Amino acid sequence: MTTPLTTANEFIARHIGPRAADEQAMLATLGYDDLDALTASVIPDTIKGTSVLDLPAGQGEAEALAAIKAIAAQNQLFKTFIGQGYYNCHTPTPILRNLLENPAWYTAYTPYQPEISQGRLEALLNFQTLISDLTGLPIANASLLDEATAAAEAMTFCKRLSKNKASQRFFASSHCHPQTLDVLRTRAEPLGIEVVVADEAGLTDVSEFFGALLQYPASNGDIFDYRALVERFHAANALVAVAADLLALTLLTPPGEFGADVAIGSAQRFGVPLGFGGPHAAYFSTRDAFKRDMPGRLVGVSIDRHGKTALRLAMQTREQHIRREKATSNICTAQVLLANIASMYAVYHGPAGLAQIAQRTHRLTAILAQGLIAMGVKVEQAHFFDTLTLATGNATADLHAKARAAGLNLREVDAQRLGLSLDETSRQADVEQLWALFGSDLPDFTALAASTSDRLPAALLRQSAILAHEVFNRYHSETELMRYLRKLADKDLALDRTMIPLGSCTMKLNAASEMIPITWPEFGSLHPFAPAEQSKGYQLLTSELETMLCKATGYDAVSLQPNAGSQGEYAGLLAIRAYHQSRGDERRDICLIPSSAHGTNPATAHMAGMRVVVTACDERGNVDIEDLRAKAVEHRDRLAAIMITYPSTHGVFEEGIREICAIVHDNGGQVYIDGANMNAMVGLCAPGKFGGDVSHLNLHKTFCIPHGGGGPGVGPIGVKSHLAPFLPGHGALERKEGAVCAAPFGSASILPITWMYIRMMGGEGLKRASQLAILNANYISRRLEEHYPVLYTGSNGLVAHECILDLRPLKDSSGISVDDVAKRLIDFGFHAPTMSFPVAGTLMIEPTESESKAELDRFCDAMIRIREEIRAVESGSLDKDDNPLKNAPHTAAELVGEWTHAYSREQAVYPLASLIESKYWPPVGRVDNVFGDRNLVCACPSIEAYQD
Template identity: 85%
Template sequence: MTELSTQNEFIARHIGPREADTVAMLQSLGYDSLEALSASVIPESIKGTSVLDLPAGQSEAAALAEIKAIAAKNQLFTHYIGQGYYGTHTPAPILRNLLENPAWYTAYTPYQPEISQGRLEALLNFQTLIIDLTGLPIANASLLDEATAAAEAMTFCKRLAKNKASNAFFASRHCLPQTLDVLRTRAEPLGIEVVVGDEREIDDASAYFGALLQYPGADGDIFDYRELVERFHAANALVAVAADLLALTLLTPPGEFGADVALGTAQRFGVPLGFGGPHAAYFATRDAFKRDMPGRLVGVSVDRFGKPALRLAMQTREQHIRREKATSNICTAQVLLANIASMYAVYHGPQGLTQIAQRVHGLTAILAAGLVEMGYAVEQESFFDTLTLATGEKTAALHAKAREAQINLREIDATRLGLSLNETTTPADVEALWAIFADAARPDFAALASAERRLPAALLRQSSFLQHAVFNRYHSETELMRYLRKLADKDLALDRTMIPLGSCTMKLNAASEMIPITWAEFGSLHPFAPVEQSQGYTQLTDDLERMLCAATGYDAISLQPNAGSQGEYAGLLAIRAYHHSHGDVQRDICLIPASAHGTNPATASMVGMRVVVVACDTRGNVDVDDLRKKAEEHRARLAALMITYPSTHGVFEEAIREICTVVHDNGGQVYIDGANMNAMVGLCAPGKFGGDVSHLNLHKTFCIPHGGGGPGVGPIGVKAHLAPFMPGHGQMQRKEGAVSAAPFGSASILPITWMYIRMMGGEGLTRASQMAILNANYIARRLEEHYPVLYSGSNGLVAHECILDLRPLKETSGVSVDDVAKRLIDFGFHAPTMSFPVAGTLMIEPTESESREELDRFCDAMIAIREEIRAVESGALHSDDNPLKNAPHTAAELVGEWNHPYSREQAVYPLASLVEAKYWPPVGRVDNVFGDRNLVCACPSIEAYQEA
């Protein structure tokens, strides 16, 4: 009988190797089934711990239909809530050619600058945008959201302020409420006192090491902070200003009235509301403070030909270098969203941005004039886009009337409400608002069209901005489309090649997973809309929490952390709060293996814990004897162990249950870093073999794209005893403990993970883990005779990634791991992870989505490179002038004078297969030292390019 049910074709489309390839790959390893292979890899002590109780996977069409029905439960009201979140128009060419384009959203963090010049240029544009609008000379390439950027500013001020006697940080009561909540969360473990008050009533500025001001204020007021900033500076305190970027096109920038830091969100530059995220935050500061600035910084350097080239500068891997002494645990950014914001500025240019701001302010002034005409009291003397109204006993009725008209106003208190206009507001919207407030006749819009503008004259912006050519050329759709294509063509992303980065899990981001994120039902909701309007999101997040509990074996999930670093932080906060709830406030020791990701010790330091390092043995496993010794030594003060599983060395440690038991027996909790969860789903569950809490990187295991360095989502799973201590939020039942600005963090990209799990089902997720393990072992087996595989389990197998040891080759040939990484560019590959967790090594993780053909293509490239190294070792290739030392080779070099002792063909076509599809790097090897010594982090002038 013909099968009439809808077939789930997605699993086979997600997994790369075909059935015959899988059989052949298994045979090369000596196994006859995936089950036999995984049984050999997973330690006996944790077998059978998986509790992957999920329904069967759906087809792509069925899953899209189901999530469409969920999305339909969200109500699309018009939002005037403001509070840091505003309606905006995402220009269609940016939506189509950037946000929906895999050349942009599947790229990795630009740690390999030669293959990242396009997205680095877009980020340099973003930094220039921020520098120009804030009036400060240094800006980073984005942070996670405005609230966490403010928290970073607080600790930044603590480190750098000369007022060392104070432990108090002043935060204006005019700051956004969610920002104040995150400040309190971040301050408490560090012993910082956050004092919230009215800055106009400060008597003694010397009582504070720093201050945070909002410009304009959350209620709409615009204050002149010049005298106040001078008072703080006289008291040796530093001042951070959270500023609205659109308002800064019209108002004096913070850098011009003395601010030491400017921060905020770039959301209203074309990034959808998305129920709270993801959105790019910005952070700008003075030149003297640049080496203490959190996050990433794009700088201008030169390549080996002296041609200008971009790169990440200074603190790109601060956590790995400084560990518990790192100034921040931020390891990601919001690159995709920062690039949207930067292109929004490129498309509109300075005049277009100014016109948008003037229109928003003009409509707000007209709205205010009409409300005053109707007898309402507007509290603000001056404002940009936000009004606060004294509405007295009418307040509740006005909210009800607004919701009948599908409009949300800001709820302030029982006698006041707020209104914030935005780019999408029209004259008709203003008249619709008047209709809500009108008891009888409404104002005449035409009569009020010339209403007095209400920006303070003393604070009108006098300085120009965005004068660089990039912001004044690409204003037609044709030009912008071609500019975006030109930038994308400079880069390598998953749409062109496997990105075999160990620990970073560059998985397929399937188109059917991505489609829902641009639906208005998910993209147009304000995060503080009434809960009855977001029932679709409620179902989505409830579903996803259940799915992730099933995948991990934990009892509860928080989706609030909007990056892996925030998940780590939330997980350790939960452990800390649990100990404190039992009176164990002395528990502050965090055990961390020497192999750990650098964010682990940085995070432990942020929650007030002291790091004690646990040794690893020669096979890369935790030294259990050393662990036991240190756990017992610190028994009275042991708070936690942070451990990555499978290990950072790519091995399933057989002693993991014993390790967890040792920590529990000595009063500690076990935090299992979920960075390598892609090897475990369906095979073993951390919540069942000893973990108390884990964070998950949804941009790794669960298919949210990396976006060139963000967005990410880092939810935490916890056992029941830690559930009461997960992050809270002002919009949730539990109000305290927010770690992100929005209650569900980067909510608008959660449909990606929902779709992935729904289409794969339990069977598909298990198969994905098995195939990830197979692909990694296949690569290890093919390459082991050419490069030593540094670590493996007792059975000679690796987990989902393998580490190749290139250190011996440095001794015999002078070829470094950097040389191999750059030579891979000539073969059209992004390099594996370099020198982590062991210097001089390459960590390779192919994921389950790469085909056998692609795995072989990579192995062929690595073997060809080994042959070149042998040629160097034998003297057949020059020790200094060879394809490895000179890699990557550009097209410009190829057509120029050729003085190398090897051929042009060997340089650019080392394998015959490259003739068909050649990637040409836009620059030669980038000079990192030059870039750090001559730091430029904004769009340089044409003259600067000519000088370079």
């Protein structure tokens, strides 16, 4: 035997779950000899051969890590004082190790099944409490995408709720961050809203506005007293949103106390690295009266079936699936992992610690300002928190050059002024180094520190207490915080414990080698508005990733800016809209959407200024082509686009996809193909080659960025060449118009994950991943079809990468609902599949390629045993009301209490013998959602409430 001298690439086999023998066994179950034969039967003939996956062979983990390390080294890490909504901060190492780098936290899914999500829900409730306390407003959501997107959501929120219904004008202060104003303009234009940007100091008539956005402190550093202005807006029936800095709010009067209706902003500086712009959790808080109109997710307090306090997502969660084009927002992904970091940052530091960080930052800024004044530099602010604007005149350019030569970045305000922002990481040496830019005769720091007064306005000093709840006043030692994070993680199910078979959500392996680079300072410590010559590593990374994604999709150009799938959808429709307008087709505003579509699709179309026309689906779940044709012809003069998911939302490769695309094109429209199910297509077929004009890609699905408990996500769009000029622009890019999020490359710091995945898998590995995803789904479908009807299949009786089990007949025969089956799976240690989407009363299962045959069989065994229990209910041997399904999940506390059920304790908690070795115990019983919505509490309850 000859020993190979080259290192084998073992990553592909590490990523893919089934071993070779398992693969053959599953193929035999399905009646196929090999993967190619299986996928040839799944992929329609009309789109075979459209794949253009021209990527080199995959690299091994060590080799790929070395390659990305070399890319990272091309980024230059200057000390940055740019500010503008992004600040250096310290991520406490216990949070870094036990949360950000912990798969129990980063592989978890959105907490739609609350019983197995109590840990991450508690962390999010802490976040909401933090935001509510600091902003002085009683209701806060569980995070939005970034500050600029949150501001755009606040604008449309004000439009819905303002009593000034006639107005289409929204006032935005010129003191807002520039990137926020850019996103406001993008969001406003399709909706017919006029954004008026001006200095509020010169605002005489406010009656023409339905709402306003103010910045506190202002982007240039000033702290303005907005109380009188807010009263004027309210007198004119307008609502007021305030973009506020959370660290400053530990010292300043909160927006809710000076009359603001909404507060928005970023939680980035609470322990989240700069990351070249993201991901960072934004926040949104408002008045209690407006809670049912608030965008995004909301964690609420309820009770379980035993009367024990339990948490769950409340009210409008995923409300776009119900309201569709009437939805108030298309936001589906949040920034949960980052919100959890921010919440734990507050838990670790506590109210005194946060105030101390803020006071120290402000004191250093005040000393810096006083020294600059002593050196003859004009400081424009009389009152400030951490940011100064300096009138530097003709010396401005030279000062920037001098700063960069010293390894410092200052904010480029304009040709005559520059800005400086200090932060948690600033030190005396930084202040002295900044002074040195302006002269050699430096002030005496110690003397100035003794004589300099604070520069916060006395009338706006905070009087109200913050973070009085026990959770913010207990876990201040590393030991306590470590145990608290472990306690929360132990309450939950994530991918580190079990398969999460969610259809449409693609919960696949997030490999450790993919995750390692995101915490490197070369990626994590770069400011998004640093000079371009300092971000050459990111430029290379994003350029290579765009090329990789083009080769995977068949598109000609890619934008990585959208920082969620919802934002990718939106950017894609904006590109189509701009394309039509460039050709003089302003009237094209009809968007065809199949009735099976994901709810974000119609919500997005509405946000893009389009009118939704729903097309029918046939009994197999496919688009009804004749209905589509009739509606395309009917609206041919106004047809803008179709939004279609492929493979379909029903988990099938529709054979008529080319014909669908041709119908839309023939009638003047563009084809948007939702990339949610791209995991079935990579290497097998390419949407850009079988008729798509634009697709968004969920990098947090197909391309391995972790879900993080509900986010971060990344939703870049790929387009054909004719749409490339209309990709999102940004003030920091060559094209300035059309920004859809705050940073030019969105959630840039997690893009290395996808780069690593594609680099390690290579072309053949990516194709194999798609094939195994299809194999695994069909194996589950075949094993379960005699127990549960599989609702939709293709012409050869096969599904794509997911299958839908129809439980509706069981409801009729036994009274057992899809909810009962989902909750019973918890007793088996599984997260439920996707419930009642896209068809009510069904379960949509997507196993992904990462799951082994053993795990697939464990899931199938659980589902088969559950079906046996349902048969026992049908036959009467289990009571129709008191049975393991109706009472699931069962807690340990229930087990040791008085047992009143007709079935045994063993059947309740050990329905399979394999569970005895490894049992997950849910911390609460079935949560009462109705009680929670009727008694809505969205912040940490008082200690008395817990005692009660």
